Structures are given as structure tokens and as C-alpha cells.
Amino acid sequence: MNRLAGKTALVTGGGQGVGQGIAYALAAEGARVAVAGRTLESLEHTCAEIRRRGGEAQAVGCDVTRPEHIERCVAQVLEGFGGLDILVNNAHIVPLGRLLEVSEDAFQQGWDSGPLATLRLMRACHPHLKGGGVVVNLASSTAVRWDASGYGAYAATKEAIRSLSRAAACEWGPDGIRVNVIAPHALSPGLAGWMQANPEEARAFVQGIPLRRVGDCENDIGRAVAWLASDEAGYLTGATLPLDGGQAYWG
Template structure:
């Protein structure tokens, strides 16, 4: 295992499970001090425990990314505890408002926009404001989706709109802030081994069978595979990568 992030402080939102937890653990395994943020304290404490059991350092901060004060407090916590904010991964998101556009509930639509779009904007804003004051700047990776600018699926238009916005926000912010020393990129996962990729009532075994015909690779991406893509973009290995949207979907949108 390399140690690309030794001495660096990282913030991961939505780190209580799934991709967020996998990214937080991977960053810690490569030497980062990690602040894990999310709305529920219990899962965050579990992530911290997993990191600490493996010899890493982590801090749990309860935060709702749709609230500016919460995101700013999470950034401040990273700086207060670890002295800087060098890496940020904006992963918090929801898959809500399923169904045809005409049948989408207004509250579900607002929830998608509040968390998936406004939440990323507020996080980006707070992170960049800190990183651009640091001599070494920083790196930010937003988690978008292959559902969005890359492809659409029936019954997920609201989600697609929100994730397409993340892709565009990433590219725009990357151009705005590379001169500040802040590199901003995105990863767009396809079907991954999380509950979000399960259809209502579907088992993991049924999903695996479906993936054999729906995805050229023949399976879902693992959490470690998605985390590896995130860490590449956040690392110095990607020093000249700016405004990229790296699709990790087993060839589904090839």
C-alpha cells in the first residue's frame, strides 16, 4: 500500500456507509487524517472505529450538507483537529423521486436538489474558501453518477437531473478555482455494490444476475474500485487532471 496522503487532512461527506465509508477508509489507509461527515452519528462512529482499528486517525462530525453552517463546521473541525484541509470528497447524496416525471412528488424533487446539488455547492464553497488560503491548495472530488450527463434510465429523471448538475458544477468550479491551487474533479459510478443499485424488492443475487446482461463487465463495481478512482483524482498522481468526470461503470455507457 502506498502512502500518498500521509500528513494530509481529508473530509468525506456521506461517510457513514457505502462509497463514502470506503473512500474514508482508503484515504486513512494511505495516511490521511479523515473527518467523516453525515447526518446520523451512529454510522459515522462505526466508520471511525473501522479506521482506528486499522491504525488510522479519524473524527466524526454530524452534518447535513444542505445546511451551509453544518458544512462550514465540518471544514472547521478538520482544520481545528488536523491543521488543514487538503482533500475533500463530496459524496453525500440520495436517490429519491423515482417514477415518471409527471408523478414525481414535489417534496422528493426538492430533497434531490437540496442534497445532491445544493449540498455539493455548499460543500465546494466551504472547502475552496479554506483550501485557497493554504500554500499547497487542495483537491476536491465530487461524486456524480453515470445516470446524468452520461446516460438516463426511465423513472430516474429527477436523480439524473441532480447528478448532471453535479457534473456541470464540477467542471465550472474546476475552471474557476484551479488558479487558486484547488483541483476539482468528479467520479461518476455506475452500478456499485451498495443498496442504492438494488431495485425495489431485489436481492443481491438477483442484481448479480441482472448485471450479467446489463453491464458489459458483467458485474457491479466494487466499493474498493470506486474508492481507487477517487483517490487517484485526489492524489498528486493526477496533478494535471482538472475538471475531469471519471466514469466507473463497467462499460455501461461506453
């Protein structure tokens, strides 16, 4: 424990689900955590739980599709905690649907909230991450599904994030910044709702996971991110870490 003591982390989309689980896990390792998102009430709930456990947290209202919000968000974190060591780009509006059905507006939202927001946040945080900072971005195993029907637009935005991450790892390694990607399956509120509404499909989904369960947002996903952000992963950069119980075959 306390592998991240003295560090400050910024987690986007930290009000629920995977982002919340990551925020909890980073705080459990001693990091001060700023959680950013559009719904301040849910962010405050995350912060309250972190404080209840003895950690430090800050809620920052931020729509990652708006560049002025990103600049303001980073400035607030620096003002509140005095520095920034870890960036987790989790927030993303998901554009699902078959290619003849998904709207251009939905795809544009997926692009703006995904790869474009990721790039903007990495650029805004870069000066403050020099000398030992860490970036963790989120991808998706939808990009390597055997049947990609209905997932093409979403997978395209997530693969763009992987490409940007790999480039950042190569370009910013000399600055002492590590950049990695995770591809998680986790029991977020959205997935939990889908599983309850579609029990037969959900059973088949879980049967397709070698470990026969969906990951826990904090214990399975968050703790892995905390490890990636720690010195124990100090020689790992430019990699994609599947956190899906072995379901996808990345090759």
C-alpha cells in the same frame, strides 16, 4: 501506499456504502479522514474501522441540506486536524420516479442535498484548499442511460453537480485546486438490497456491465478517488471518470 500522507480529507455520507469505501481508501493512503453525515453511530463505525487499521479519523455530525451544519462541519475538521486538503461530496438524497410521479418535495430534497450542498461545501472549503487541494464530486451514469425513464429527476441533480464541478475546475485552477467527478457503480447497501429483492433484474443488470460485476466500494471506487486526490493525478481536472465497469457510454 501513503500517497496522501500528511493530508486531511472530508468525506460526506461516510457512514456506509460508497462514502465509507472512499474514506477507507483515503485513510489507507495515509490521509487523516473526517467522515460527515446525519447518523453519528454509522460514522463512528467507519472511524473505528479506520483506527483499527492504524489510521486517523474523526466523525462529524452534519446534515448537508442545512448551511449552518456545513459551516460547523468544516470548522470542526479544521479544529480537529488543523487543515483540509481533500473534499469528497458523496452525500445525496436520491429522487427517483417517473416525471408524473416524483413529488416536488422529493426533487427539492435531491436538489438541496446534491448540487446545492455540493456548491455550499465547495465554497466553504475553498479558502482551505488553495495551493494544492482536491475536490471529488459524485455524478451518475443515469444521465446517459439509453432509457432514462424513472431517472430524470435524479439525473438532473447529478448533471447539475457535473456543471458546477466543471466551472469550479476552471475558476479555481489558478488557485491550485483540482476538481473532478466520478460516476460509480458500487455494491452499496441500497444496491445490494435491491439485487437481493429483484434477482432476475439484478442478473440482467450485471450482464449489462462489460466486466460482469458491480464495483466494490473501497477497492474499485475508493482507490480510484485516492488516486485522483494524489499528485499522480496532478494534471487532471474538470473531468468525469466513469467507474462502472464499462456499462455506460459517456461519448
